[in-house]
Amino acid sequence: MATPVNTVTGPVSPDALGITLMHEHILYGYPGWEGDQTIAPFDRPAIVKNAVGMLDMLKPFGLRTYVDATALDGGRCPEIYKEVSEKTGIQIICATGYYYEGEGAPAYWKFRSALGEASQELYELFMQEITVGIRDTGIRAGVIKVGSSKGVITDYEAMMMRVAARVQKETGVPVITHTQEGSMGPDQAALLIAEGADPGKIQIGHMSDSLDMDYQMRTLDQGVFVAWDRMGLQGLAGCPMDEQRYPVMIELIQKGYADRLMISHDFVINWLGRPLVLPDAVLPLIANWNPAHLFQNIIPAMKAGGVNDAQIDTIIRDNPRRLFAA
Numbered sequence: 049m050a051t052p053v054n055t056v057t058g059p060v061s062p063d064a065l066g067i068t069l070m071h072e073h074i075l076y077g078y079p080g081w082e083g084d085q086t087i088a089p090f091d092r093p094a095i096v097k098n099a100v101g102m103l104d105m106l107k108p109f110g111l112r113t114y115v116d117a118t119a120l121d122g123g124r125c126p127e128i129y130k131e132v133s134e135k136t137g138i139q140i141i142c143a144t145g146y147y148y149e150g151e152g153a154p155a156y157w158k159f160r161s162a163l164g165e166a167s168q169e170l171y172e173l174f175m176q177e178i179t180v181g182i183r184d185t186g187i188r189a190g191v192i193k194v195g196s197s198k199g200v201i202t203d204y205e206a207m208m209m210r211v212a213a214r215v216q217k218e219t220g221v222p223v224i225t226h227t228q229e230g231s232m233g234p235d236q237a238a239l240l241i242a243e244g245a246d247p248g249k250i251q252i253g254h255m256s257d258s259l260d261m262d263y264q265m266r267t268l269d270q271g272v273f274v275a276w277d278r279m280g281l282q283g284l285a286g287c288p289m290d291e292q293r294y295p296v297m298i299e300l301i302q303k304g305y306a307d308r309l310m311i312s313h314d315f316v317i318n319w320l321g322r323p324l325v326l327p328d329a330v331l332p333l334i335a336n337w338n339p340a341h342l343f344q345n346i347i348p349a350m351k352a353g354g355v356n357d358a359q360i361d362t363i364i365r366d367n368p369r370r371l372f373a374a
Contacts (some may be wrong), residue, residue, distance in 0.1 A: 050373045051220045054178065054190035055113075055139045056130040065139065066112025068368035069339055071224065071253055071277035071312040074099045074116050074132060074140070077123035077320025079153040088322040095318045096131055102317050102339065103136040109343040113139040113368065115312075117224060117253075119146050119193045121153035123320045126187040141190035144177040145212060148195030148226055149204045158204065170211040178219050190372075192216060195226030195253075196236055198286075206239065213243035216250075222371050224251045224275070229286030230258030233274070234266040247271035251310060251371060254278055257286050259296050268300075268308055273371055277312035279346055280337035284330065290346075298353040306359040310367055311346060315339050 052059035075095055081088075103114060118124040126142050133140040146152055160166040177189045192212045196205045212223045223245055227233050233252045241247050252267050256276035267274055276297055282289045300309060315338055326334075336345055347360055 053141065053372045054188040054221070055133070055141050056126055056187050057133050057139070059188075060139060062369045062373040064112075065365075065369050065372065067110045067364050068113040068115065069106075069111065069312045069342070070115045070251060070310045070368055070371075071117045071275055071314055072114055072339055073118050073122075073314070073316040074114075074129055075123055075125060075318040075320055076118055076316045078151060079121050081123065081321035084321045088320075090320065092128065095128060096135070099128070099132040099317050100135050103132065103138045106339055106343075107136070107138065109340065111138060111339075113141065114339075115141045115143075115191060115224070115368075117143055117191070117193055117226075117314070119143055119152065119195075121147050126182050126185055130185075130187055142182075142187065143191045143193040143224070144174045144182070144189035145191075145193035146195075146208050147193070148197050148228060149202045150197050150228070152195070154204050157207075161207070167207055167211055170208065171214060174211060174215045175219070178215065178221050190221060192221055192223045193226070194223065194236075196228065196232045198228040199231050201232055201235055201239065209236065209239050210243045213240045213245035216240075216246065217244040220249065222249045222251060225253045227252065227254045227257065230254070230260070230263065233258070233263060234270065237267055237270040237272045241270060241272075248273075249371065251275050254314070256293050256297075257288070259288055259292055261296065261299065264296070264300060268305055273308050273310055273367060274305075275310040275312060277310065278314045279311060280313050280315070280341040281334060282337075283333040290336070290349075294346075294349050294353060298350060298355060301350075301355050301359055301363075306355075306362045307367065307370075309363050310371075311342055311363055313337060313339050313341060 129140045194208045250272040255274040
């Protein structure tokens with residue numbers, strides 16, 4: 049029997065996941081946003097309204113499950129996810145774990161490391177959030193989120209990955225990752241596997257940031273899933289243009305890797321802190337950066353490149369089920 053998947057409203061069978069977006073954000077705030085609440089207070093009703101509107105808009109496309117990949121240091125709020133899930137009927141899976149060192153909040157765990165063995169404390173935290181619940185909510189995390197820096201896995205990040213691998217091995221909960229600007233995917237996979245994680249329970253993230261076929265193959269050949277999960281985000285944060293991405297993605301499918309590929313957007317519905325104001329020149333680059341992009345633009349582009357309906361169904365429906373299944 050497959051291990052149940054922790055959603056914010058309770059466990060479900062992997063077979064019930066359906067069409068799944070594997071890396072999105074209902075809300076996100078870079079560490080430090082909390083201190084700006086005098087000017088930009090946390091507006092729960094507005095956050096919920098925005099998220100409900102977005103997920104309701106996705107339901108006609110057949111979306112069934114939404115993985116919120118926000119780590120503990122990014123403003124994660126499982127109570128809001130539960131409210132949004134109950135109002136929309138979309139299953140939401142939330143994460144435990146920490147973001148990469150450069151944009152996360154490493155000071156606390158570095159301080160803990162200086163005092164003793166922080167790895168054991170992190171292990172206890174991740175296990176508690178997966179098996180018992182997050183704080184006093186009773187909501188259990190369904191994925192473990194870790195990340196690495198551009199061109200390097202720092203000691204801090206390696207500590208997080210070792211703990212994630214240990215917890216994955218003991219619970220069966222998948223590990224999903226952040227890679228910075230198309231780097232360290234093969235290294236992440238190798239480290240997690242060496243520490244005991246099941247490669248079939250690993251999703252290496254942001255592979256859409258790299259157009260290097262050798263990089264893609266060195267990651268995939270370790271038996272992990274890869275996520276092309278920044279689609280629609282172009283020309284920023286090290287991202288190529290989608291028109292450059294499509295041929296590489298299609299080539300991977302033609303090479304027989306449809307059963308290892310996920311597609312998502314890393315889209316943020318609500319930014320915590322002050323409203324995000326972008327220069328006019330940037331707006332055309334992110335015109336399609338939203339979770340409907342998969343259905344409105346990416347799938348048609350894939351079909352135009354020769355990808356068939358069965359392969360698309362494998363990517364958006366079957367692969368998430370297999371990642372979570374025992």
